[in-house]
Amino acid sequence: MTSNSSLVGSDLMQQQIKAIIVQILVMIFLCINLLLIITFYTKECFYTTPRYILFAVTLLSDSLLLFMSDVLLIFTYFYLTMQVWLCIIISIPILLYLVVTPVTLTAMTLERYVAICVPLRHGELCSTRNTMRSILIIHGLSSVPCIVVLCTLFASASLSFYKQHSLCFVEIFFLYRWQDHVRSAMYQFYFLIMCIIIVFSYVTIMKVARAASGEDKKSTRKGLRTVLLHGFQLLLCLIQLWCPFIETAVLQIDFRLFINVRYFNYIMFRLAPRCLSPLIYGLRDETFFHALKNNVFFCFFKRNV
Template identity: 80%
Template sequence: MADNNSLVGGDLSRRQINDRVIIVQILVMIFLCINFLLIVTFFKKECFYTSARYILFAVTLLSDSLLLFMSDFLLIMTSFQFTLQVWLCVVISVVVLLYLTVTPVTLTAMTLERYVAICMPLRHAELCSTRSSLHCVLIIHGLSSVPCIVVLSSFFVSASLSFYKQYQLCSVEIFIFYIWQHHLRSALYQFQFLIMCIIIVFCYFKIMKVAKAASGEDEKSTRKGLRTVVLHGFQLLLCLIQLWCPFIEGAVLQTDFILFIQVRYFNYIMFYLAPRCLSPLIYGLRDETFFQALKNNVFFGLFKRNI
């Protein structure tokens, strides 16, 4: 009787996991389709790929899309307990760790661009030229690679060669052998995000000061820039909480695997998917120029087909 109950409970848990994975696939596909449409719109107009704010927006779209795809793959592997050789997990984790940080660093750069546009309008064309934006993209990836390099370097000096051939559930936690590695990663991420938060708060108060002194159209534009900075700050907060998720998941994994699946599912929805759907909202729908181009891009094809 107990065996039958445990079997039924196991089947129920497996069905719940399957349902959740299906829901995630639907959400990921929706977000990836939206991001793809926005990226196509970005490349169709020269005014977008020659403007700093839209170049940085495209970086967040590409970063979010790649991270969604890779993290969704890892979620499926974990949910069905598929294991990978550690060396392959290292390759996948390089991409995930890098682009986990690219989005928040890019958000910080976008906030600085809004600060320059509103508080230093005469220098905006000089500081935010297309050439400067491309250099900024390289700097963003350079800064974002620092946590990845530190985490994997500490792993490389600690792991034996035989460990790379073992099969494990692919998670960042398998790269942590000692408690000092855990503390190092935590300190590095928190320091990085503290700097980003300081920059965003600084820009917010500077823009707010300009908003109080502005009038007419300038005031409307400044207020909109202020709301954009607030949304960037909210996104950054979600990204910061996201970086604490592996620590929580690692602790739960030691006690109960089913609970670990549930916690990882919740974290994925709240702190991976949610921040990534804000980027299209902030610049894809709130920005009048981009939204008009997006609308023309979507409906022109349908209109032409009807003709």
């Protein structure tokens, strides 16, 4: 009896330590994202330039996703249950913004493609008004997988299912194996299209880079590095979307192992990439970096950019 109670106490302490570590990391990364968002609003050139507007969309979507997924992670750690209908409402923004960031990265890649390969039409195609419209299109396209997941659930579950109490994670929405296959097919199709767009943009920009000279060549090479960065970020997002499939398989084997795998995936493939990649992108841009440095050091390094 004493041995069992000590094991339970040890498990509880481990869960508490893990939860504390996650909260510290989430707070750090949310503060970093908040600083980047504040920097975005410090200069008019940021919120009137398409690539900065889209960058801000990724910051906001990643911050919201971090916060919401962290709340659900805490609920899972401490075995706090809720009714399924409430879990559905909480999971909707998570399912939506899980896809918003990669779709936005693809839009940013297309913006760089237009700026380098079709420079004469860049001002027309990538105006502020068109960028705002593209944000609506991004959210519309990103909502399709969420709608499909919810439709398969509503078509399969009885009314009593929504009143049941359960731990809140997306896997409880898949009552049958075919529902998980439908979600997998949707995600793979989206990322196939996005990868094709990024590869096409990179190859086309590379051709322009070979034909360019002087300042144009330098600008084009910078565009190539930006597209590569978007491709790397998209790869991280793809790995993140594979995590639920791994977690679903582990859940059928052992629930405690599922909790540990979910914790590892959250730290490695959800928390770190969605916070570090926006920071890297912000530091690469000279204009944004100077504005960020001014905010961090309270304007001691003011300079005209």
